[in-house]
Amino acid sequence: MGHGTPEWVFIGVVTAILIWVGAESWQVEHSLEYAPPNSETVRVIGQQWFWSFQHADGTQEINELHVKQGVPYRFEIVSNDVIHSFNIPDFAILMDAVPGRVNTMWNIFDETGEYLIECREYCGMLHMDMRARLFVEPNTENSTSSTSSTESEPTISQGTGTATIVSPGGSEVGSTGTGTMRVVEPGNLTQTPSGGTANGSGDTSSNGTSGDNATSGATAGGPSLSIPAGASTPGNPSYSPATLTVSKGDVITVSNDDTAPHTVTNGASPSDADAGKLFDTSIIMPAATATIDTASLEAGEHPFHCTVHPFMTGSLTVQ
Amino acid sequence: MVLELKKPRPLWEIIFSTHHTDIGLLYIIASMVALFAGGGLAMAIRAELFLPGLQVFSGQADFSRFFTVHGTTLLFLWLIPFAAGVGNYLVPIMVRYKDMAWPKLNAVAFWMIPPCMILIWAGFSDTTWNAYPPYSILKAPGPAADMWIVGLKILGLSSVLGAINFTVTMLKMKHPDLPLMKMSLFCWATLVTSMMIIVAIPTFAASLVMLYTDRLGVTGFFNAEMGGDPIAYQHLFWFTFHPEVYIFTLPAIGMMYEIIPTFSRKPLFSYYSGVIALVVIAVIGFGSWAHHMFAVGMSFTEKTVFMVGTLAAVPSSAMHVFNFLATMWGGRIKFAAPMLFAVGGILLFFSAGAGGVVNTAMPLDFLTHDSYWVVGHMHLFIMGTISFGFFGFIYYLFPMITGRMYNTKLANIHFVLLFVGAVLVFGVQHILGLYGMPRRVVDYLPIPELIIMNQIATFGGWMMGAGMAIFLYNMIKSTMFGKLADTKDPFGLGTGVEYYYDYARREPHH
Incomplete structure (x- = not known):
């Protein structure tokens, strides 16, 4: 023996540790396998x-x-x-x-x-x-x-x-180490601004959008539509204004002041037959803007929605 | 001695050469180009993660492209070609044959690599290096993803051709006086690796074709809407790429088997245990692929089988570590740069292996899966172990290839920066994973713990970047102006042993 003995001992110890790890894992995983019947x-x-x-x-x-x-x-x-x-x-x-x-x-x-x-x-x-x-x-x-x-x-x-x-107020005040993490969206209901003066969703949202305040749309002369902060939560205002009236030929500026991506797509819901065929901004990233040209639209009412969050709806009336 | 660079020749003569040392050199140079290109991407990635929010990149889309190309480049254009290059250089010398078995095939296998490099870099795909469907077939933008698929397809073919060439050279062309069980362990590592490539790669090659036709919309192998199963791709993928882990690792192990006895000035502890460990892992390595997929919804039985398969692969790696340590034990060790990298590599290999046992324990896998733990774990292997072995071997072969000596002081600085950097980046990434930070994200939650650990990681990453810059400078400067090496004993070991391989004793007539 001599030469090989230490190697066999070493391999034996390693194998024993591995068997122990495997057996423990098997037992723990086995106990987690089936959900309780009353779940x-x-x-x-x-x-x-x-x-x-x-x-x-x-x-x-x-x-x-x-x-x-x-x-x-x-x-x-x-x-x-x-x-x-x-x-x-x-x-x-x-x-x-x-x-x-x-x-x-x-x-x-x-x-x-x-x-x-x-x-x-x-x-x-x-x-x-x-x-x-x-x-x-x-x-x-x-x-x-x-x-x-x-x-x-x-x-x-x-x-x-x-x-x-x-979680009233900013919910970032955590209690336990890794436990609580600040969550980006949606904004706090009580703080949700109603108009286009949205400022992100307060200081709780230092997410990927580099935190710049979204410039609310109404800079150009044309009509503007904004997606207020917190719009990705059902129940919050989804578009501001929810019903927009423009005259044919106007170019609508859409600004996304929320922290999630949205679209403005025609049709009352994604299942509409002509959804997305008349106008579709495609994804508007947070703090970005898009435009809708109404020149090709017929006069009348055109409902629209967000393809990412289908519960967000609004209506556009072309005169 | 093979003093390739001491005999100036016109460039075209090297480029169109079919001689194994020329092709080996081309492989090594190409792989090092990929190393620095892919490493540059890593620097940008670490810079972005220095702070939460967006600084360097405009969003996840660009970031995804960077980490996809970073991973693809370093895995397939650095590790595999470098191992093939050193194998080309040394295997014919070690088995005492004049060249590889099929020199022209050898040249063809190499020249498939530059086009792949162009395809992957011109496309700049965002599929991640796994390219999991349905993202890669339904959502990934073309033509980037298509170029990635074609590039990898050609690379796989190149690997298989090279592997066939190695296998035949070693099994059929070795000198009649050289029995298989006297062949050097580096040759054994290359032989085992080549056989694993031949068995493993075709599976992924097939799934790449399926992925491509799925992208074209004519088939639905992996598209649930067309009756396919996205998980089938993952099985095919990991059936290739779990063994591929060993395909990456074993050449580095073989290189350490060359370096460690030499610089310990002591014979290897046990040749047989080295051979057995190499062969055993080649077989067992095929029985553990699905441990990458515990979270896709596998049954308890499947998880158990693959956990056992994974654990079974550990003892053979432990045998290598034991062999290295027992060889060094009581030796008069000279810590020149090759030995530093080998020993550092063993240390990180052991840590990475211990982390791997944590990954495979079923309940713990659900903590670490797809988190930064996995990033730290695989980088500890790929950078800390495999690339360390490769860097050590570059220093080891440098006097042999160039006839000059590298700057030893810069080489030691390179090692210190790389080792400390690797511990900082990859160690901290393990902890980041336990804090729940997912991998492949451009932005993370601004929690103080995450920020500080990402900053430590980025600092370590930049240390490694600085080390690699020094390495590049050292290589270029020393190749051109380094002082002439003592080709008999370049590292001053003074044991009177012929350190380099016997170039002259090859079979002259074959």
Whole structure:
């Protein structure tokens, strides 16, 4: 022996460590494999470049997910276009959203607070901004008093409206190390400006747009349309003004004061037969502007929407 | 001695040469051009990430193009051609044959590389080097992505031709007096690598064709809307590119097997364990590809199988490390630049390997997957281990190829900057990953921890950039004006052993 003995000992030790690592991993992973039968199902839909969530009771949320503490949740993760990866770093939740597949992952959120949801798989132009917020709320339904559960009713049914309740003011004041991350969008409901004087969405949004204040459109003589900050949250004003009246031949300047990309595309929704055929600005990046030439439009009312956020609608009347 | 540059010849004679040393030199020069080009992109990427928000790039689109070309260039135009170049230079000498088995095929394999370089750089694709569908087939802008596909297709062909040539040279053309089990470990590493290339590359070559026809819209192999499966591509991709990790690594291991006994002035601890470890990893390396895909929604059984396969590949790497350490143990070590890079490489190899075990443990993978941890991990291998071995070997071969000596002081500075830089960048990137920073993002959340760690990483990156600038200067200056090397014993080891390979003892008539 002699010469070879130390090598065999070394290889033996390495192999033993590896077997231990493997066995531990197997055991942990095995215990996580099946979701508890009483878990609530949330459908997570990844799409360039936002997340939407469908709860079992039909509530739908966009870029915000409200869950209750201590309740097992089972996520069904799907994608509408390319591969995304649904990731909540603080809870080690990671599962790819693959077109044509339904992947599942489950978790019990044990601490209340606000957490980051992000996309971990490269998905294109705005991959880095594909973030959402997770709100873990105290589970009041477990308490004995029935009144408290009715009190919590509006909090749940209001969906995204709870943002201001859960995290009043700038939500960046975090409590735990890696836990709380400042989230870029959407802006705070109470601060949402109504007109074109939008200034990003306050100081909470130092995101990729280099923080420049969006110049509101009305610099040129023509009519202007602006997308106010916070427009990517359903319920907020989506276009300002929502109904725009111009005379034929005007060139409309569209300015995006929000922190997410938007479009102004004709049609009441993406499923309209002629959606995008009359006018379409294509993606307008945050703080960027685009123009719509109305010279070729017929007189009358033309509804429009945003292809990225189909719940954003407005109407254009050409005289 | 092979003093190629001491005999001035017209340029066309080198370019149209089919001699193995000429082609080896062309490979090495081409790969170093790619190294500096791809490294320049890395500097821009690190500059952008110095602060959150956008500084250098106008947005994710440009940034994606940069990291895609950075990855593609350094993996396929630096690592593979450099290993092929050194193999070309040394394998015929080591097996004592006059040239490679098919010299003209050898020249053809090399001359396929420059067009690929042009295709990849002119296209500047944004698919990432993985080019996962459906992004790469539905959304990635052409013609960049198409040029990338064609470029990689030709590169794969070039690799396979080169690998066939190496295999035949070693198995059929070696000197009759040289048994297989007396062949140097560098030759063994090249032989094993070549065989892995022949088995692994065709899978990816096939999936590139499928990717291209999918892009044209005539097929739907990977398009869910047409009944295909995007995950099928990932399986094909990683069936090639997990073994490819070893295809990148083994030549560097082989180079360390040349450097370490020489500079330890001691024979190798165990030749057999080196050969066994090389052969074993070549087989086991094919059984672990899907550990890159734990998060795509695999079943528990699949995950277990691929975790076991990955863990099984670790002991053979540990055998190399043991072999290196046992060789150095009790040796009179001379820390010249080649040895510094070899030892630094072993250290980082060990760290990277330990990180790899963390990646493959199933529950932990869900923490690290697609985060900066993975970026740090793969760069620790590719830069910290493989490229360190390559740089060491460049210094080792420098007197042999040029007949001159490099500037030893600059070489040592190069090593220190690179080593400290690598620890800073890639170590910190591991921690960034645990903080949840996704990879491939142009912008990150302005959290103080992320900012400070990105700044440390960028600082380390610039240190490495400075080291590489010094390296470039040293190479050019010393090639032209360096002091003439003592070709018998350029590193002053003084053991009376013939350090360089016996150029004259080759079979003259074949």
